[in-house]
Amino acid sequence: MAAIRMRQSGVGEMLARIYAARGVRDIKEVRGGYADLLPVQSMKNAQAMASHLADCVVARKRVLIVSDYDCDGATACAVLVMAFGGAGMNCGYMVPDRIKHGYGLTPAIVDEAAALDPKPDVIITVDNGISSIAGVDRANELGIEVLVTDHHLAPDVLPKAKLIVNPNQAGCDFPSKNIAGCGVAWYVARAFLEEMRSRGMDPGFDPSELLSYVALGTVADVVKLDRNNRILVNEGLKLIRQEQCAPGVIALAAVSGKDVKNLTCSDIGFGLGPRINAAGRLAHMGAGIECLTTLDPERAAALARNLNETNEERKEIQRGIGDQALIQALRLMSRETPAGDQDEYGRRSLVVFNKEWHEGVVGVVAGRLKEDRHRPTVVMTMAHDNTIKGSGRSIPGFHLKHALDEINAKHPGVLLKFGGHAMAAGMTIAKDKLEEFREALEAICRRDLTPEMLTKRLMHDGELPAACFNVSLIHQLSQEVWGQGFEEPVFLNRFSIADSRVIGQDKTHLKMTAKVGSVDVDVMAFGQADLAEGVASEMTVAFKPQLNTFRGQTKLTALVDLMPEDLNPSLSPHLREREALASEAANASAGTSMDPGPGRQSASPALDIVPAELVVTAAAQSSNGARRQRRLSLR
Template sequence: MKTRFITRHYDPAAAARLQSEGFSRPLAQVLAGRRIVGKSEMDTGLAGLIPPTALPHAAEAASMLADALEKGESVAVVGDYDCDGATASTVAYQGLRLLGFRPEKVSWFIPDRMSMGYGLSPVVVDALTEKYGRPDIILTVDNGMGSVEGVARANQLGIRVIVTDHHLPGEYLPAAACIVNPNGPDGAGAPGNLAGVGVIFYVLIALRAELRARGAFAAGQQPKLSKLLDLVALGTVADVVPLDRNNRILVAQGLKRLRSGRGSAGLTALYTLANQNKRDISQISVRDLGFTLAPRINAAGRIANMEIGIQCLLAGEANATELASQLEDINDQRKALERSMQEEALDSLSDADIEHRMSLVLSHPDWHQGLVGLVASRVKERTHRPVIAFAPTKNGLLRGSGRSIPGLHLRYCLSRIDTMFPGLILRYGGHALAAGLTIRGDGLEQFRDAFEKVVSENISPELLTEDIVVDGALAPEEISFGLIREIDSVVWGQSFEAPLFANEFDIVRQTPLRGGEHLKATVSTAGQHFDAIFFRHSTPLPGRVKLAYRLDVNEWMGRKSLQLMIENAEE
């Protein structure tokens, strides 16, 4: 796979202004490259949030929920089985309770990934009513836009449905009583980058305003929905939605609660266990949300049941550690399964003739349905090709998950295949860079050929060379703990990526780690030496090479040292 570095464009005038406002030269350039023109744009106070009045139909949903509260009606929350869905379900459940719903009037339900699939299907509606009885309202979170049949089934049973979602609508909208979606047909001008958990948080803010207007409580005595911001932050980071200013505020405020010890007992326990008591919660970062907590919550939905994940998020001090330990065990199982599947997937690449293919479609009879997305992601990283990985279902179908590369809209490709070969794809959905689908059990080879054809028609060969966007070079004296602290004070994420620098280095020494799985090195620039590590890279580096890297602090035996986390080597 070819890799080339492209230095991010930035406005020198904006960088100069930011530097005059107190930012260091490197960070000022980084922020200017992300279209920040002044220090005020980096303010993460709650006052900077876009108001809920900007979210279409949030007030309508709030009015329906307020009516339900006054009438003593019941609400069942139906979520998704990923981290965004779990946090959204928890926020909805806790938020409704905070705003006055009695415990027996609020319930939550998460479909089983393997037997029920995604979203509010008729099967889910029937399972929900069998478990809890018929609710007056079903409130979907992080799903529902594609639930045409499920909403119809709920309507048939006399259940009103409020859909809160952020996914793109399909050809037909469900006949719900209310749809709140910043990416829906009426979403122009809305905060469109909200995750599912962000959408329901906004609906709760609107509900609080509606109840306040009805005299339920005075402004100074209203419930504090800020208690839920740690969960909003986790779901927002986990779902990899663009971190525009609105989302950066939500994440920063959630981290603030966690760092001050006011966050969820379950999240705190999970963080403590994952770090083996080596790091206090006051040190939690955005990266910890995305790479430590989110995978452990997601593991429950992938290979077990998301109920344990939500129970952990809802836990009090008494049972938080026990539930976190169960999630830790599930995550260990997930890692072992994923490692085995990835090895099988990478082994299969030797027969795939990658250089002459635009896409890859992989399958194995022993693969786990809940982990094929992780396999597709890892193979996509290795090959820089769109990848779909399939696993068999119990009823003889193949369930797949795909990951794409910039420039190729994966959901559009699936739509084209569905048009060209009716009946081959039984169900699909997703976004530009990630999608899920189910196909006939005997349709793998036909799908592989169809996917290659559609991808070839919609991608140019130069897109198969991976472009790594970097933020320029650092002078040796700028590679410092001070710059690390400055960078760590900012909320980074999707579409507001953490700084990635690139320098020409001499390789002083390099040593393979863990049987050659990783590479540890000492690198030199302008006569100064730095420790570096290159994870998941086994090929020795040439004597002089341009490296893309992030700054990191390595802690070992109580000693802190600066090291470069190598992300890529230019080829």
């Protein structure tokens, strides 16, 4: 009935079915505008902080923004830089160095801030601070007020800041607990600008004009896209597509090869976001924030080019570390399971470490390894202060931050610092506690992970009819807001293959020229060049439809998510060869830096790697939106 009601409201049949499959019951749930955003009054302390900030403008107090070094932090910082600057605030910003300072408002950062000329009267954090007890204490000692804006889970004991705005703190009734750090900063900026206007002062900006930053940060931080987050992203995308945004956003789209007038969430997640993040991973996020906030188009273009070059360097480093991390993970998976715990699922978690790995990319490597092996994964390296720092990623149903809380309680002295969310977390451990941490996490995973959770699932929306393979419909789908918790449509189709070839500068990608009915489609499988010889005359592919425009010509493209082995038996020998090569590399790594080190090894050290079971679940819709499911037996 939901799909029928939406169709009666003017929504196309395919889009209505896709919405219904994602639990949408009324078109108002996905068609809200600026006026439908949650009120700022519902975010605890936002109005009080706005009033205090307006007082700072009047008193000409120096306010210093202290940001995080990822895209969420950079866009949150940009929101406040523009809002404060436009309102005449005496302000500046500072970003910790990932390697030198680490995460958050540390005492070291506070000391550096206090040494600035002019010395700040007030520090306001964005996308960090909720766990910075020592840093806030240091600021208080130095006579610097601290205002905290953050979205991370709040600890039991909060820092002694003057005011804290965080929807995840106790007593905050703001319904959208999934809001990103840039979203929290925007709500504070909105309240501040409205406060300035109520006092008869020029706010400089309308709050809505800053939403382009929120769209970037919200998508890049992969927070769940609840209704409020979808509205924030949609309103921001409107501004970007109309080029009513900072020149740096337009320049980042250009160097990413994206059409700013038709920018999509996917373009942000895989194009603009990684280029901003690259600054914080390998260099300094100051370059990213400057690119986002400069009003000089030429300066923005130069900074965007530099960020693009840094991102290319990041990808090269990441490839090397990713290969090493996978080999070490396979060695780890060969460890003997404790007596009585043996089963078909084997090891439940992966904690890999190498002292030479670059701290800036361990998070993204953890994400890739988690996707490959479908296990909660932590990738760690040696920090400059001789501790071990790591970044973790989880699988659906397993709350990584809660697991760290339990390890901290049961294994005192192992975790020196930690924080994060259900699906991602960062931590620092004592240098001699790696194995204890590894086995503590494994014990929790072994207790809490169910067979259902250990089965990787790919949700898809059934077959995309040949009649729907047209530029108009695919463009319409691309302009919707998709992301975490409201996933971009994935379809499962049988393609007739006319030709296939290996492409790319490093010859790692597979391109197939195909047809669906009479419609020509390019099927792109990135990183799958080793399967080229297994391409048959017909292939069944789970894919995301996209448009590729080059030299004025727009072509339909199917971006491969999966080519199921059960439905493509010609791939089987090549997939076995891929796993055999991985096993060979893992066996050859024994005793090297890619070996996970001490621990009980299985009686037979040679590995026979079998990929995690994968279940493909169809969410194709009947006319009333009722969900159908099918299970495919996959290797």
